[in-house]
Amino acid sequence: MNLFGPALGVVTLLIIGLGFVWVIRGEYYFGYLWWPYVMAAGAAMVLASLFMAPVWISALLGVMGASFIWGSTELRDQAVRAELGWFAFNAGHKLQPPFANRLRRWRAPAL
Amino acid sequence: MSLNLIGLVAALAAFLGVWMGHVCVRKVESTSRTLGPPMVLAALIGFGLEVGAVLSPSPMVSGGLGILGMTVLWDVLELPRQARRVAAGHAPANPSNPRHARLLADGTATSVDWLAREPVGHPLRSEELTGHAGMPEHTPTSVGRRGA
Numbered sequence: 722m723n724l725f726g727p728a729l730g731v732v733t734l735l736i737i738g739l740g741f742v743w744v745i746r747g748e749y750y751f752g753y754l755w756w757p758y759v760m761a762a763g764a765a766m767v768l769a770s771l772f773m774a775p776v777w778i779s780a781l782l783g784v785m786g787a788s789f790i791w792g793s794t795e796l797r798d799q800a801v802r803a804e805l806g807w808f809a810f811n812a813g814h815k816l817q818p819p820f821a822n823r824l825r826r827w828r829a830p831a832l
Numbered sequence: 833m834s835l836n837l838i839g840l841v842a843a844l845a846a847f848l849g850v851w852m853g854h855v856c857v858r859k860v861e862s863t864s865r866t867l868g869p870p871m872v873l874a875a876l877i878g879f880g881l882e883v884g885a886v887l888s889p890s891p892m893v894s895g896g897l898g899i900l901g902m903t904v905l906w907d908v909l910e911l912p913r914q915a916r917r918v919a920a921g922h923a924p925a926n927p928s929n930p931r932h933a934r935l936l937a938d939g940t941a942t943s944v945d946w947l948a949r950e951p952v953g954h955p956l957r958s959e960e961l962t963g964h965a966g967m968p969e970h971t972p973t974s975v976g977r978r979g980a
Binding site for chain 2: 769780800805829
């Protein structure tokens with residue numbers, strides 16, 4: 722019996738569940754324009770996982786990277802949900818990402 | 833230096849599991865007359881993938897199957913949650929599905945996909961919503977707010 726897979730699956734669900742929280746909080750405080758940086762951070766985690774010898778560390782880094790990449794595609798939808806009144810809307814100042822004006826012209830991904 | 837591919841496999845399994853689950857849950861909930869059979873089928877698929885994960889001696893195969901299986905098992909719970917989103921008007925109802933048609937007739941659901949728009953940077957006013965193509969029976973802000 723190899724319990725590695727089911728155990729990794731359970732931890733993955735927890736990491737994905739945590740993703741719901743940081744997407745909501747992240748959009749509230751920082752806005753959805755950070756999506757390329759979040760996506761890049763996720764890709765960097767997946768890349769770093771290739772160089773980690775311990776199986777669990779490599780696997781968890783890969784899952785966290787995937788969660789970041791998925792979360793980056795959820796930020797735009799979360800911004801719309803807040804504007805629709807389904808979640809709290811932050812009318813105050815949001816910390817803008819580098820090149821914010823350029824990023825406003827990009828179409829944010831939503832899967 | 834050899835590369836450890838388990839992280840990449842885990843990442844692909846997690847991303848594809850979440851993405852495919854996201855798409856399949858919306859599609860199946862939208863087209864199914866009843867949710868029981870697809871929930872049972874998803875539970876069986878998820879359980880089967882977990883059995884495969886337990887029986888595999890390879891960490892990569894076991895990890896990939898374990899992650900995919902858990903995401904499919906999570907989708908069992910997501911199907912009724914999606915139905916509640918449709919009933920609340922947060923996800924588009926399918927008029928050709930009798931289960932959704934009843935909700936549309938009651939005026940609680942909508943066939944509009946409210947998320948198919950770009951953020952504008954301010955809370956949406958009702959006149960902005962009424963300008964939406966296929967503006968339905970009610971606006972989404974009438975179905976309650978959730979705190980972040």
